Amino acid sequence: MIKSKGTRIGDWIIAFICVLCVLVCLLPVLNILARSLSSADALVRGEVLLLPKGLNFDAYMTVLGDSKYTWSLLWTAILTLIVTIWSMFMTVMCAYPLVYDNLKGKKLIMAVIIFTMYFSAGIIPSYLLLKELHLLNNPLVLILPGSISVFYVIIMRSFFFGIPESLKESAELDGAGPLRVLVSIYLPLSTPVLATLALFYAVGRWNGYFDALMFMNDRTYFPIQLLLYNILNSITSVEVATQEGFSSPGLSETIKSATVMFATVPILLVYPWLQRYFISGVTIGAVKG
Missing domain, CATH: 1.20.890 (cAMP-dependent Protein Kinase, Chain A)
Incomplete structure (x- = not known):
């Protein structure tokens, strides 16, 4: 044409x-x-723009040779995996029952869920609550409080509504219960939205640092982004630079840039594996319901 x-x-x-x-x-x-x-x-000298000058890999050798950086990266990867699996489980378990019209109190449950999306207690009440639950300075504080997103629940629920009701009814006629219907019908047909939301959860956790900044004091469990945050914001004097292992302003800038790449590249490698699900998962889950 x-x-x-x-x-x-x-x-x-x-x-x-x-x-x-x-x-x-x-x-x-x-x-x-x-x-x-x-x-x-x-x-x-300010000579670097888009091409490296005086090519060397000293900054990367410094980062990779420091157990502080490598452990932080490994811990962040483990944390991201745990949070993604747990958050997807919670999201599915929250969204799936809302598909059933005979669920008692369905409208009230939806109203409460949506209410939490627009209103929150704030950082101080959250801090006091976590303190009472003995979660401060505990690795679980990086997993449990943000384990579910209301917006993602709504997307998942909308996608579930787009699956033909006849499939669920036929499975129920064959004697399948709600969990069997979920595992055998809904989840296999929801691969695009599952992959998309898993990517959102993973990126959110990988890039997250504020919860660790507020609720963690133990540097052992600092995620890589908080370590990067501290490096970028704490090197303001010769004393601090020496403590962080930097011997000159130029070396400081080089290692800071290497740390940024060190923290960015791993999560970027995830995108090609989930790209084919990304658009369909977002659009279908967002417009149906």
């Missing part, structure tokens, strides 16, 4: 906007990568 002139112009405009968005996202990453691979002297 031959496109009209107006359609071709529109395609070029859309392509230009897409390229511009890619550059806006990509250029800062390239700059950080170049800084992490450059010499300390080149950084001090």
